[in-house]
Amino acid sequence: MRSWGSVVIALALAACGDDGKSVVDAPAGDSDGPCTTCVDTGVDAPFAPTTLADTGLCADAACTTVQTDVREYAPQYQLYADGSTKRRWIWLPPGTTIDTTDMNHWKFPVGTKVWKEFTRGTVRVETRFMTKLSSDDAAPGAWFYASYEWNAAQNATTLASPQMGVPDANGTQHDIPSRSNCRRCHEGVPGRVLGFQAISLDFAAPAGQLDLADAIAANLLSAPPSPTNGPYFPFPAAATVADRTAFGYLHANCGGCHNPQAPVYSALTSNMSLRLDVTKLGTVAMIPARATTVGNNGTVSGMNGPIVAPGNPGGSVMIMRMNSLTFPTKMPEIGTETTDPAGIAAITAWINQPP
Ligand code: HEC
Ligand code: HEC
Known part of the structure; x- marks a missing residue:
């Protein structure tokens, strides 16, 4: 703050x-x-993992090992976050694909999980988490939003307050947003996911990070861009x-x-x-x-x-x-x-x- x-x-x-x-x-x-449009409905209350490890990203509380079926990616166009560095991951339920009929607005399968980790200087501050709970993206509570604050020792996380977020998290000037602010930014696009999308992934990502060509090769897209409408934009x-x-x-x-x-x-x-x-x-x-x-x-x-x-x-x-x-x-x-x-x-x- x-x-x-x-x-x-x-x-x-x-x-x-x-x-x-x-x-x-x-x-x-x-x-x-x-708030009339971004109020917490309670629909997602039964689903509230209390630590980051409980969300399925990592095998251990310190998140030194990411689960093998979770894919890392980084969009070529990124949100400025006061100089924090970030890492991002996605997990899709086995056998599912992203509905890419509308190439501007991908529709993710129920169960999709995405994470974004923020590091300020050398301090890992928070890891944000979104998961899709029901198929109609526009329904209240269809997406669950949470953030997990890292402790000073960097080996455990706690759920940040959905109402208040956390000002000056983990001794830095970085503020963890409230859930209504998650929604304010994410619910301006129909699919709710902002960076894992066609144009931002349409580049040659560094080794180990998923890009559009990798997503097509892994059969993750229901209607992959073809030479007539892509494959690149x-x-x-x-x-x-x-x-x-x-x-x-x-x-x-x-x-x-x-x-x-x-x-x-x-x-x-x-x-x-x-x-x-x-x-x-x-x-x-x-x-x-x-x-x-x-x-x-x-x-x-x-x-x-x-x-x-x-x-x-x-x-x-x-x-x-x-x-x-x-x-x-x-x-x-x-x-x-x-x-x-x-x-x-x-x-x-x-x-x-x-x-
Ligand atoms: C979280 C949502 C949000 C984001 C992200 C956002 N804006 Fe806005 N923008 C608004 C709102 C709300 C207003 C109206 C602000 C006001 O009442 O003065 C606005 C107004 C504007 C206006 C004035 C439009 C007019 O007709 O007078 C400009 C220009 C603008 N934004 C540019 C940007 C730029 C450039 C960025 C990115 C660097 C950006 N906005 C990011 C929500 C947003
Ligand atoms: C100021 C607007 C803003 C706020 C507030 C915000 N986000 Fe985001 N978020 C973005 C943008 C833009 C991206 C994509 C760009 C990037 O990754 O750099 C993104 C990416 C993500 C991702 C990776 C998946 C994706 O959508 O690309 C997750 C997970 C995420 N945010 C979760 C959250 C959660 C949880 C909160 C609230 C605690 C939150 N965000 C608050 C703008 C915002």
Whole structure:
């Protein structure tokens, strides 16, 4: 947690007790009322493993040995997490496949488990866990979310409070999010999983980490991309390195909330879409993160200038918001306490490139 007074208040309001809603999606009159869309329903209460080892990731409490049928992966486009390093794993029930009929929105089999471990400096702080409990992803409680905090000795875990998360976990400045904040980020896409998806896995991953080609080879996808609709989804030939870096960054860091399926997508957020779409990669001009930002003005929280003003990063609402740490102007809205210099540099370079 940050130690600056006013920012602590803003972040505390956004993270705990509060429903995390900004003016855009709060019901009329709601300032800090109960959350209407991300409330814990109790449906998942019977399923609450109390330690990480109980979730099936590891053979031992210290997680020195990952179970042999759990696969490690790392998406090529990643969420900035205040400089923490991360590891990720997936487990699918034996014999099941991911329904990839909609290549933009994979539907995972019931029983799927995914994990993400956060290390701040040399301290392993938390391991997040999601598992699918029922087939309708949109049903309340269909996905169970939890985080396990590591102890100082790094050999055991405890379940973090679903209501409060854990501020300054394990002696670091890293905050474990509340469950409503898990939902706020993850439930803006129909399949709930944000990084294990076609575009983020469409690269040559390092040895030992699953990528799209490995997933196809292992028969994990019900409708594998074929030469007519893939097998890979390259950015258009005309895209510059600056384009690719910026679009990938926005896809991972912003696209979970800013996409046509998400609750915050509306005229109030300028119908802005920052998620990549496999059907809209033909030309740079088609890419939603360009098509819905250039020539589109901001509308909310008094920031009414161009979202992206080509050649003028300082005059672009996108950059102003990425430089802000104050709710509700800060972007991403939750999950970070520091601005991301590499992300801001990537978006600045994209906005500055010659037309
Ligand atoms: C600020 C938004 C945000 C919050 C809050 C958040 N996540 Fe995520 N999470 C992401 C994004 C984006 C990814 C994919 C990118 C990556 O892995 O770097 C991800 C990845 C994951 C993964 C790997 C599977 C996947 O979806 O790609 C797990 C597991 C996970 N998160 C669990 C949780 C849990 C549990 C919580 C709450 C305790 C939580 N997350 C809170 C944004 C968030
Ligand atoms: C957890 C959900 C979430 C994430 C992730 C997120 N945003 Fe937002 N975004 C919002 C909400 C909610 C608003 C409305 C904020 C307000 O009321 O001022 C918003 C507003 C905006 C606006 C203003 C739109 C307008 O019409 O005025 C921009 C620009 C923006 N976000 C950019 C980003 C960028 C860039 C990222 C990634 C670095 C990002 N957002 C990540 C939820 C999110």
